Amino acid sequence: MDLASILYLGVTFGLFAIFAAIVFRTYRRKNKDRNESAKYSMLDDDE
Amino acid sequence: MDKPSYNTDIVRSFINWSIVWGLVAVLVGVIVSFQMIAPDLQLPPWLTFGRLRPLHTNAGIYGWGVGTIFAMFLYIVQRLCKTPLWSPGLAKFQLWFFNATIIAAAVTLLLGYTTSKEYHELEWPIDIMVVILWVSFAINIIMTIIKRKEEQMYISLWYMMAAIIGVAILYLVNSAAVPASLFKSYSAYAGTNDANVHWWFAHNAVAMALTAPPLAMFYYFLPKSTGVPIYSHRLSIIAFWSLIFMYLWTGAHHLLWTPVPDWIQTLAMAFSVMLIAPSWGSVINGYLSMNGQWHQMRENYLVKFLILGITFYGLQTLQGPMQSIRTFSAFIHYTDWVPGHIHMGTLGWVSLIGFAGIYYLVPRVYGKELYSVPLANLHFWLVLIGQLIFSVSLWIAGVLQAGMWNAMNDDGSLTYTFMETMVEMYPYWSARAFGGVIYLVGVLVFIYNLVMTVKKGSDPSPALVEAEGRA
Ligand code: HEM
Ligand code: HEM
Numbered sequence: 001m002d003l004a005s006i007l008y009l010g011v012t013f014g015l016f017a018i019f020a021a022i023v024f025r026t027y028r029r030k031n032k033d034r035n036e037s038a039k040y041s042m043l044d045d046d047e
Numbered sequence: 048m049d050k051p052s053y054n055t056d057i058v059r060s061f062i063n064w065s066i067v068w069g070l071v072a073v074l075v076g077v078i079v080s081f082q083m084i085a086p087d088l089q090l091p092p093w094l095t096f097g098r099l100r101p102l103h104t105n106a107g108i109y110g111w112g113v114g115t116i117f118a119m120f121l122y123i124v125q126r127l128c129k130t131p132l133w134s135p136g137l138a139k140f141q142l143w144f145f146n147a148t149i150i151a152a153a154v155t156l157l158l159g160y161t162t163s164k165e166y167h168e169l170e171w172p173i174d175i176m177v178v179i180l181w182v183s184f185a186i187n188i189i190m191t192i193i194k195r196k197e198e199q200m201y202i203s204l205w206y207m208m209a210a211i212i213g214v215a216i217l218y219l220v221n222s223a224a225v226p227a228s229l230f231k232s233y234s235a236y237a238g239t240n241d242a243n244v245h246w247w248f249a250h251n252a253v254a255m256a257l258t259a260p261p262l263a264m265f266y267y268f269l270p271k272s273t274g275v276p277i278y279s280h281r282l283s284i285i286a287f288w289s290l291i292f293m294y295l296w297t298g299a300h301h302l303l304w305t306p307v308p309d310w311i312q313t314l315a316m317a318f319s320v321m322l323i324a325p326s327w328g329s330v331i332n333g334y335l336s337m338n339g340q341w342h343q344m345r346e347n348y349l350v351k352f353l354i355l356g357i358t359f360y361g362l363q364t365l366q367g368p369m370q371s372i373r374t375f376s377a378f379i380h381y382t383d384w385v386p387g388h389i390h391m392g393t394l395g396w397v398s399l400i401g402f403a404g405i406y407y408l409v410p411r412v413y414g415k416e417l418y419s420v421p422l423a424n425l426h427f428w429l430v431l432i433g434q435l436i437f438s439v440s441l442w443i444a445g446v447l448q449a450g451m452w453n454a455m456n457d458d459g460s461l462t463y464t465f466m467e468t469m470v471e472m473y474p475y476w477s478a479r480a481f482g483g484v485i486y487l488v489g490v491l492v493f494i495y496n497l498v499m500t501v502k503k504g505s506d507p508s509p510a511l512v513e514a515e516g517r518a
Contacts, residue, residue: 039276
């Protein structure tokens with residue numbers, strides 16, 4: 001494998017890792033209320 | 048809590064102008080669809096098919112599509128951030144510059160000035176206008192988000208930010224050109240690279256102008272219209288990030304079977320198929336948000352527009368990945384199937400959500416009840432039927448066309464001449480023109496209803512007055 005391929009692969013895995021971290025952070029039980037709160041507060045913004 | 052004094056004047060103006068450009072787009076769409084069945088219907092040189100077609104696509108995407116984006120984003124951002132617009136003056140400048148840019152685009156296209164890159168036809172001076180326009184919009188929205196009073200960002204804000212940043216990057220990269228004179232430039236990229244960069248731009252324009260903004264609006268207007276929150280905010284966040292992650296790699300599905308390197312094509316194909324997941328993440332979120340609320344499909348005209356809109360988005364994002372597969376692409380590429388796909392997206396998804404947003408906003412920003420709900424329902428049925436006639440007839444046409452192009456005699460020669468395949472298209476193109484006229488009538492009903500709302504609509508219900516803090 002040449003350097004360019006290793007770089008491509010590295011970037012790809014890096015992006016997947018970032019995505020996995022987002023999923024983990026979003027679905028962590030501890031964050032549930034915080035991550036769902038916006039859907040309620042948007043309803044009372046002008047109603 | 049005191050309500051912030053939101054700026055509604057600018058929202059009104061953007062709604063009005065986006066409707067004007069939407070009408071132009073649909074009208075010119077109907078004209079070009081008649082030009083295809085009656086080739087004599089041309090007034091050379093300015094009003095020929097070749098000049099009107101880009102006028103149609105630019106008025107549709109940039110006049111109507113982006114015009115509604117401006118109106119809706121400027122309304123939504125203030126509500127979701129619970130703070131007035133950062134700079135009303137800048138928004139006013141944006142309004143006039145928007146119209147100046149669209150007019151400059153229309154005039155130069157009719158005069159025949161074009162880069163000949165589809166969806167990026169405008170020559171470099173107008174490109175610069177587009178950049179100024181977008182930067183003024185972006186600064187206002189981003190600054191409003193920065194000084195928001197609400198800590199948690201609702202999903203619509205994420206889609207709005209993605210659209211703002213995404214369009215800026217795409218447009219700048221694809222604009223790189225060397226001017227030769229005032230209205231002639233040469234792309235900074237050559238050959239295959241040019242095509243690759245261009246379709247990276249064009250497909251992500253679909254993502255950032257025709258997908259992310261209508262999703263931002265859908266996520267805002269659906270709960271607002273039904274009165275119940277979306278099913279899962281967390282699902283919407285995951286769908287958002289995966290959509291952003293995947294879209295950027297898919298441009299080359301427009302270039303299957305071309306000299307673009309095979310691995311780029313395969314990558315685009317794979318990511319296009321993967322896109323089904325985040326797209327349907329939003330569709331399913333929308334449907335599940337209707338749990339226990341499906342009766343509103345009968346009672347609430349806004350919900351009809353929104354749910355049919357997201358349904359067409361769902362169908363579009365199944366059809367699109369299918370078209371990205373090499374073997375299927377070999378069959379339908381260059382055929383009339385593709386305009387069928389496009390108009391399910393633009394007329395079904397983008398426009399239905401735009402109509403819903405405008406119906407939601409007009410009573411609020413003008414302080415009047417909608418003039419006629421039956422007319423809104425009539426509008427819904429006309430545009431739905433018009434669009435279905437349009438798309439379905441073109442899908443049939445595309446399959447027939449592809450079948451005829453591929454038909455071979457025993458000796459390996461082609462069974463049909465190109466002319467014979469063209470002649471076969473006439474009934475389907477006539478059906479498209481007919482569907483277009485129905486759609487146009489629907490749009491006229493919509494405009495009539497809005498004009499009457501502003502002129503004669505009754506005073507708003509107490510709930511509406513309360514909503515806008517005008518009591
Ligand atoms: C009833 C309304 C409309 C009619 C009758 C119509 C008709 C047409 C026709 C005849 C073409 C040319 C197809 C060809 O070259 O084979 C076209 C292309 C196109 N239209 Fe429309 N149109 C309508 C509304 C819209 C709207 C509202 C938008 C955007 C928001 C839009 C976006 C496009 C695009 C992107 C293309 C290019 C298609 C391609 O490259 O294959 N159209 N339309
Ligand atoms: C998962 C999502 C999608 C995928 C994978 C996808 C895929 C494709 C493919 C492969 C083509 C090229 C067809 C051909 O020329 O052979 C295409 C064309 C097009 N699609 Fe989609 N599509 C998707 C969603 C959408 C949406 C939501 C819209 C919104 C209106 C849209 C608008 C367009 C337009 C305007 C073109 C025409 C480009 C041209 O002029 O050649 N697509 N799409």
